[in-house]
Amino acid sequence: MEHATEASMQAYYAERAREYEAVYAKPERQADLAAIKAWLPAQFAGRRVLEVATGTGYWTPSAAAQATEWLATDINPETLAVARAKALPPCVRLAVRWLLKEGLPSAAFEPAMKLGQMVRPLLxxxxxxxxxxxxxxxAHRWPTRHHERKVLMLMGCVQPGMMPNINSATARxxxxAGIQTVVADEAGCCGAIRAHLGDQEGGLNDMRRNIDAWWPLVEGLTAHGAVEAIVMxxxxxxxxxxxxxHALAHDPDYADKxxxxxxxxxxxxxxxxxxVAPLQKALAAKRHRGEAQPEAVPLAYHPPCTLQHAQRxxxxxxxxxxxxxxxxxxxACDSHLCCGSAGTYSVLQPEISLQLRDRKLKALASVPGETIVSANIGCIQHLQTGSERPVRHWVEVLDDALTAAQTLRPMHPLREPASL
Known part of the structure; x- marks a missing residue:
């Protein structure tokens, strides 16, 4: 009952976000409201403030006028969107964007996700x-074999916590195919989250950190030797x-790297x-044991915008x-359109995001296959919230086929990826 009440209250304020401040427009309240607005700035002068339940931010411009730092928080992005449109003092940060750009790339994200998974039935x-x-x-089973050929892989900031099997399936x-996957432990978020949320310098710093972490493997300065590619x-x-x-072309210390x-x-x-060739041999193991040629497995595929448009x-x-x-x-139609995830867009613009998601799933409904596959964790997670069919990365499905087709070579069940 408690959670139902919380959800209903959240929905109530989300639906009324743009009309909520009408309550303050009543003529008989103006003198009192003006007095409170005049009184508020001095109460928080020079202070660092966490504002809980900011709502539409009606009081925030007055209360934060003389503050040193002000973090405005609310559970509803709809109400914070109204607050964001106001003339807020420079010290004010709105928590949805701030928490996204600082929380998602943080080392705390994975343990926070584990905690969320523990209480998931109650959410x-x-x-x-x-x-x-x-x-x-x-999802944590990593290959133990060593190969002459090596590639470097970015584990990502949210993927290890949300869907770790994508990384381990890639390595398997x-x-x-005879290629070893190595990682650099110091690498983290690619920089997209901070950059897309307006923190350009923070995004560039993420890029510089990754370059520093990868450079010894690129130059062949570790026991692994030089990698031939960085795989995403x-x-x-x-x-x-x-x-x-392009992003670091202006930085003389990092431009060439x-x-x-x-x-x-x-x-x-x-x-x-x-x-293809080495994997065909691995997949042929079943047929070599006398089994019939299997029929092609149908898969419905959503190509992410960042794959088909950004990377072409x-x-x-x-x-x-x-x-x-x-x-x-x-x-057959709309395969070129966004699914609505678009990084943090699904959090910041949930209504439009869900419309795009439903449109995408409707277009995929006629495509045969027990599974929908894609190539980006954001798309996978977002589509899964509205799909009865499982949504997975295509490499996970390929990994399952390899597992079914042959006896896997010995792998430690909790093996960590080879790193610096």
Whole structure:
């Protein structure tokens, strides 16, 4: 009952966000309101303030006028959107954006996600949709073999906490093709979250940190030797890292390094042409044991905007997975449109985001397949909130097929990725 009440109250204020301040317009209240507004600034002068339940921010401009720092928070992005439109003092930060840009890339995100998964059954439906179920132990199973060929992979900031199997499945598939995946522990968010939320310098600092973390592996200065590529299995991150050279062109200390990092960066699908032959051999193990040629597995595919538009990679997933036993089809219409996730857009603009999600799922409804696949964690998580079919990364489905087709080589169940 408590959670139902919380959800209903949240919905109440969300629906009335733009009309809520009408209560303050009554003539008989103006003298009192003016007196309170005049009194408020001195109460918080020189202070650092956390404002809980900011709502539409009616009082915030007056209360924060003389404050040193003011963090305005509210559970509803709809009410904070009204507050954001006001002439707020420079010291005011609105918590939805601030929490997103500081919280998602933070090392605290993964333990916070684990805590959310523990209490997931008790969460309100709107928040529950943002917290995927706890991953299985398989999601942490990492290959132990060493290979001459090595690639560097960005683990990402939210992916290890939300959907860790995408990273481990990537490593297992590459291992089956004779390629070892290594990571740099000091690398983190690609920089997109902070940059897209208006913190340009914070985004550039994320990029510089990643370049510093990757550089020894790029130059071959570690026991792993030099990597041949930097692989991205989240197309949003890939689109950003491919732009490091442009973003840091003005920085004399990083310009050349950033150009090289961008040149080495590849979306995972760009490796598929050379992966097909060795993976075909691995997948043929079943037939060698006398089983019949399996029928192609149908998959409904949503190509992310950051893959098909930002990176201009189209058709590769469909073409090469077809050679590995899958029939991958996109929607007959609207396959070029955004699913509504768009990074933090689904949090900041939930109404429009859900409309785009539902439109995308409607377009995919006629595409056969028990599973919808995509190539970006944001799209996967967002589409899953409205889909009865499982939504997964295509590499996870390929990994499942390899697992079913052969006896896996020994792997430690809790093996961590090879790192610096």
């Amino acid at each position: 309100p439906s709107a928040l529950k949709a943002k917290v995927p179920p706890k991953a299985s132990k398989e 598939v590459l291992d089956a 299995n989240a197309s949003g991150c890939g689109a950003t890292v491919k732009e490091y050279g 950033a150009q090289r990092i961008s040149a080495l960066t590849k979306d995972l699908s760009e490796l598929l042409p050379e992966l 990679l189209k058709g590769g997933v469909e073409e090469h997975l077809a050679k590995l036993g899958f029939e991958v089809r996109t929607a």
